[in-house]
Amino acid sequence: MFEGWPLLSLLIWLPIVGGAGVLVLGRADADRARWSALAVAALVFVLALALWVGFEVGVAGMQFIERTPWIQAFGIDYYLGVDGISMPLVVLTAFSTLLVVVAAWEVVRYKPAQYLAAFLIMEGIMIGVFSALDAILFYVFFEAMLIPMFLIIGIWGGPNRIYATLKFFLYTFLGSVMMLVALIYLRTEAGSFAIQDFYGLQLPLATQTLVFLAFLAAFAVKVPMFPVHTWLPDAHVEAPTGGSVILAAITLKIGGYGFLRFSLPITPEASMALDWLLIGLSLIAVVYIGLVAMVQEDLKKLIAYSSIAHMGFVTLAFFLIFRILAGSGSRDGALMALEGGMVQMISHGFVSAAMFLCVGVLYDRMHTRRIADYGGVANRMPVFAGFFVLFAMANAGLPGTSGFVGEFMVILASFQAGFWYAAIAGLTLILGAAYSLWMIKRVVYGEVKSEAVDELQDVSPRERLLLGSLAAVVLFFGIYPAPLIDVMAPSLDALFRIVVPTL
Amino acid sequence: MNFEMPQFALAAPEIWLGVMVCVVLIADLFDRSQEGRIAFFLTQATLLVAIWLAVSTHWGGDREITFNGMYVSDSLAAVLKVAIAGLAAVTLGYSRDYLRQRDLLKGEFYMLALIATLGMFVMASASSLLVLYVGLELLSLSLYAMVAFDRDSRIGAEAAMKYFVLGALSSGMLLYGMSMIYGASGSLLIDDIATRAAAGDNLLLMAFGMTFALVGIAFKFGAAPFHMWIPDVYQGAPTAVTAFLGSAPKIAALALFLRLLADGLGQLHDQWQVMAIILAVGSLAVGNLFALVQTNFKRMLAYSTISHIGFLFLGLIAGTEEGYAAALFYAISYGIMVAGGFGMIILLSRKGFEAEMIDDMRGLNDRHSGYALVMLLLMFSMTGIPGTVGFYAKWLVLQALVDSGMIWLAVVAVIFAVIGAFYYLRVLKAVYFDRAESPTPLEAPIGPRVVVAANGGLVLLLGLFPDTLIEICRAAFGL
Numbered sequence: 001m002f003e004g005w006p007l008l009s010l011l012i013w014l015p016i017v018g019g020a021g022v023l024v025l026g027r028a029d030a031d032r033a034r035w036s037a038l039a040v041a042a043l044v045f046v047l048a049l050a051l052w053v054g055f056e057v058g059v060a061g062m063q064f065i066e067r068t069p070w071i072q073a074f075g076i077d078y079y080l081g082v083d084g085i086s087m088p089l090v091v092l093t094a095f096s097t098l099l100v101v102v103a104a105w106e107v108v109r110y111k112p113a114q115y116l117a118a119f120l121i122m123e124g125i126m127i128g129v130f131s132a133l134d135a136i137l138f139y140v141f142f143e144a145m146l147i148p149m150f151l152i153i154g155i156w157g158g159p160n161r162i163y164a165t166l167k168f169f170l171y172t173f174l175g176s177v178m179m180l181v182a183l184i185y186l187r188t189e190a191g192s193f194a195i196q197d198f199y200g201l202q203l204p205l206a207t208q209t210l211v212f213l214a215f216l217a218a219f220a221v222k223v224p225m226f227p228v229h230t231w232l233p234d235a236h237v238e239a240p241t242g243g244s245v246i247l248a249a250i251t252l253k254i255g256g257y258g259f260l261r262f263s264l265p266i267t268p269e270a271s272m273a274l275d276w277l278l279i280g281l282s283l284i285a286v287v288y289i290g291l292v293a294m295v296q297e298d299l300k301k302l303i304a305y306s307s308i309a310h311m312g313f314v315t316l317a318f319f320l321i322f323r324i325l326a327g328s329g330s331r332d333g334a335l336m337a338l339e340g341g342m343v344q345m346i347s348h349g350f351v352s353a354a355m356f357l358c359v360g361v362l363y364d365r366m367h368t369r370r371i372a373d374y375g376g377v378a379n380r381m382p383v384f385a386g387f388f389v390l391f392a393m394a395n396a397g398l399p400g401t402s403g404f405v406g407e408f409m410v411i412l413a414s415f416q417a418g419f420w421y422a423a424i425a426g427l428t429l430i431l432g433a434a435y436s437l438w439m440i441k442r443v444v445y446g447e448v449k450s451e452a453v454d455e456l457q458d459v460s461p462r463e464r465l466l467l468g469s470l471a472a473v474v475l476f477f478g479i480y481p482a483p484l485i486d487v488m489a490p491s492l493d494a495l496f497r498i499v500v501p502t503l
Numbered sequence: 504m505n506f507e508m509p510q511f512a513l514a515a516p517e518i519w520l521g522v523m524v525c526v527v528l529i530a531d532l533f534d535r536s537q538e539g540r541i542a543f544f545l546t547q548a549t550l551l552v553a554i555w556l557a558v559s560t561h562w563g564g565d566r567e568i569t570f571n572g573m574y575v576s577d578s579l580a581a582v583l584k585v586a587i588a589g590l591a592a593v594t595l596g597y598s599r600d601y602l603r604q605r606d607l608l609k610g611e612f613y614m615l616a617l618i619a620t621l622g623m624f625v626m627a628s629a630s631s632l633l634v635l636y637v638g639l640e641l642l643s644l645s646l647y648a649m650v651a652f653d654r655d656s657r658i659g660a661e662a663a664m665k666y667f668v669l670g671a672l673s674s675g676m677l678l679y680g681m682s683m684i685y686g687a688s689g690s691l692l693i694d695d696i697a698t699r700a701a702a703g704d705n706l707l708l709m710a711f712g713m714t715f716a717l718v719g720i721a722f723k724f725g726a727a728p729f730h731m732w733i734p735d736v737y738q739g740a741p742t743a744v745t746a747f748l749g750s751a752p753k754i755a756a757l758a759l760f761l762r763l764l765a766d767g768l769g770q771l772h773d774q775w776q777v778m779a780i781i782l783a784v785g786s787l788a789v790g791n792l793f794a795l796v797q798t799n800f801k802r803m804l805a806y807s808t809i810s811h812i813g814f815l816f817l818g819l820i821a822g823t824e825e826g827y828a829a830a831l832f833y834a835i836s837y838g839i840m841v842a843g844g845f846g847m848i849i850l851l852s853r854k855g856f857e858a859e860m861i862d863d864m865r866g867l868n869d870r871h872s873g874y875a876l877v878m879l880l881l882m883f884s885m886t887g888i889p890g891t892v893g894f895y896a897k898w899l900v901l902q903a904l905v906d907s908g909m910i911w912l913a914v915v916a917v918i919f920a921v922i923g924a925f926y927y928l929r930v931l932k933a934v935y936f937d938r939a940e941s942p943t944p945l946e947a948p949i950g951p952r953v954v955v956a957a958n959g960g961l962v963l964l965l966g967l968f969p970d971t972l973i974e975i976c977r978a979a980f981g982l
Binding site for chain 2: 151
């Protein structure tokens with residue numbers, strides 16, 4: 001029924017225009033702001049589902065292509081399209097934003113219209129990032145994301161929000177302007193700004209390395225990779241719940257997506273030459289940051305560090321492919337690593353969103369995030385405890401949850417790179433289980449610790465709906481990941497042909 | 504020597520402005536309302552007609568030279584003049600209520616602004632050193648008077664004094680350089696100079712002249728290390744004057760550079776390139792680093808101007824048509840942004856209280872979310888974040904640099920852009936994150952409010968659809 005529609009444009013501009021509408025409509029009336037924001041977010045989600053339904057599985061190339069000239073003097077087009085790599089991320093974005101709008105319902109009292117509008121505009125921009133096929137268009141969306149996120153953390157954040165928001169902005173801005181210079185350089189070589197025209201440029205290794213490093217600056221900060229990860233815990237701790245959800249669920253994925261869309265296919269030789277660097281940093285993220293997560297006393301910080309560790313796992317998967325090929329020559333093994341990384345990204349989107357929403361539920365009631373202030377929550381909030389334990393398990397990679405599928409695929413593939421890669425990567429399961437379980441033990445179980453905990457109310461129907469829908473998704477993809485893998489496999493295969501053309 | 508009748512029609516915009524200066528002066532004498540209404544609206548109408556005249560006489564046609572080779576009519580002149588008159592109209596749009604509240608409203612103000620505009624128009628079409636200089640002095644002398652317009656202000660008098668002395672010094676430098684160029688080439692006509700330079704006559708003397716001329720131009724631009732007057736003058740002048748002074752004359756300075764160095768001394772590009780690089784990097788460093796520590800918003804904008812001048816020079820360095828087009832785009836978009844910035848100060852100020860400290864912006868979002876949004880757009884535009892016109896300005900300059908192989912310079916530029924982001928964000932921090940001490944809703948006269956809304960809207964509109972303006976700037980250089 002959506003055939004012939006400019007579906008991607010609608011997905012981008014409907015939330016942006018809708019956000020502006022919410023801003024105007026809801027200035028005086030908070031309820032009107034909420035309902036109109038919900039209407040926009042729900043409509044966008046329906047369109048995203050239509051995108052998924054209309055997506056032709058088994059096709060490697062771009063679909064839903066839209067192309068019109070935009071800045072003609074430089075051959076820049078308004079050029080959109082999605083493949084199996086970006087389509088799931090678009091749907092994830094629409095889903096998370098809907099959750100954020102619902103989660104903000106009674107909780108956000110200070111300027112709710114501006115809050116909701118910021119998230120809707122953010123949604124449109126992020127979908128733009130995932131569907132832009134022109135480098136400058138991509139860059140425009142990539143950078144424009146900073147504006148709403150800057151405001152979200154700075155206006156609705158915690159006490160230390162100003163430090164956090166400036167740090168967030170300057171880190172990511174520095175990373176991305178380096179990429180801009182690289183993109184401009186690539187255009188002089190390729191003669192156009194279409195990303196696909198950058199593929200297959202035969203650049204000398206030295207040039208490739210510089211371009212690769214410029215991309216690395218942009219995407220490593222976004223992911224974030226060790227040692228440029230320090231903005232993330234600050235940003236998460238200070239951000240409001242919705243901000244944390246979007247940061248963890250989507251913006252981190254943009255870093256991973258960038259590696260797949262830019263770094264690997266445009267600078268394959270440099271990627272291969274520098275894979276030791278990326279693998280090393282990823283392993284540090286997995287092990288060291290995992291250990292750091294364990295000693296956190298703040299719930300949000302713990303989950304933030306766990307996010308960094310999990311994303312380290314994703315970048316490990318992406319750059320291990322060269323070692324896998326060198327180790328076993330197995331193309332399937334390397335492809336499995338890529339698929340595992342992607343599944344892990346999507347799964348982490350759901351799980352981390354759920355974890356942050358859970359913390360948000362607790363914070364709304366107790367106004368503290370210190371783990372030590374909790375204890376015995378299960379006695380007063382049994383339903384909530386059930387959800388929280390399930391998501392913590394998914395975070396730890398328990399079989400039957402979506403978290404398991406990705407990690408399992410990557411570890412399986414990494415055996416072909418060498419035993420030690422797999423052994424260190426496998427530590428993520430142990431560490432993840434350790435900090436997740438320990439957190440659960442301290443927060444959820446045990447005796448009721450204080451009067452404040454004693455007075456806790458269990459989740460409301462609205463919160464039940466939020467957490468329930470996430471639980472359903474996490475379990476569904478945990479038991480039956482095939483639809484996800486089927487969607488992305490052909491595109492990853494095509495990517496692989498560009499990165500390693502000889503095989 | 505046979506006398507050739509000049510083609511007066513080609514100079515229609517200047518003739519129109521010259522006539523209207525007299526008309527405004529006389530009409531104001533008969534205006535007893537003491538509100539300068541006639542002078543104000545007559546001036547705005549004059550500027551609009553001037554825009555129309557500039558487009559209809561200069562745009563699109565062949566390059567034509569008249570008045571014995573001293574006046575040039577080409578598409579570049581059209582773009583420059585439209586930008587100059589447009590920015591003048593916008594910044595004067597802010598001025599009326601500001602001046603009235605402070606009892607400064609006199610018809611002479613608008614007459615001076617018109618003379619300054621005439622001077623800038625002359626510079627945009629100058630094809631002879633002498634005409635260029637006459638235009639420059641017409642501009643400068645009017646500006647000295649405008650800076651000193653608040654006679655009772657001590658800081659204003661000091662600013663005017665500083666501006667006058669340094670302005671005279673820079674004019675002297677420029678004139679000295681011009682005299683050497685004249686000595687080396689034997690002609691005042693820029694086309695002749697270009698021919699002589701190409702023939703390689705007296706290149707050493709010409710290079711000396713070029714050096715002095717460039718110093719003069721750098722003074723007028725406010726490029727480091729010739730930037731000292733900018734912060735004091737920007738801060739000391741009445742804000743309505745600062746807005747005028749900070750926007751349109753930058754376009755005129757670009758005209759000076761393009762006519763003299765690009766058209767006339769293009770052959771000496773290798774020599775002036777090095778100096779321009781030093782000026783550009785110095786301005787980026789000085790402007791951004793000093794802006795970081797300012798608490799006064801006007802001074803901060805002044806130092807940020809210096810850094811933007813650095814970026815503008817980066818476009819000129821390449822010495823290519825693309826680079827000039829990028830610099831032109833940069834100058835126009837920067838003019839729009841800075842006019843908006845000073846417009847915001849005017850909106851937030853009232854009699855007896857100049858909202859010129861960054862702290863005065865605190866809690867603006869609580870007091871008026873619309874103004875806060877305009878501020879957001881302006882600051883992100885100056886930072887160079889996409890979605891605003893400032894991004895394309897920076898991008899075009901970087902593109903020109905990379906195309907001419909100066910990638911290292913592009914990297915230096917973006918690093919300074921990141922440093923610059925910090926102080927723009929500090930303003931937004933005050934606007935959005937800090938709470939106002941007294942959240943009284945803001946009130947402002949309708950005139951400036953409409954202009955500031957249009958100004959912010961333009962930043963966003965050009966940020967989403969920059970294509971037309973880019974095409975125009977490129978077409979001005981025949982691209």
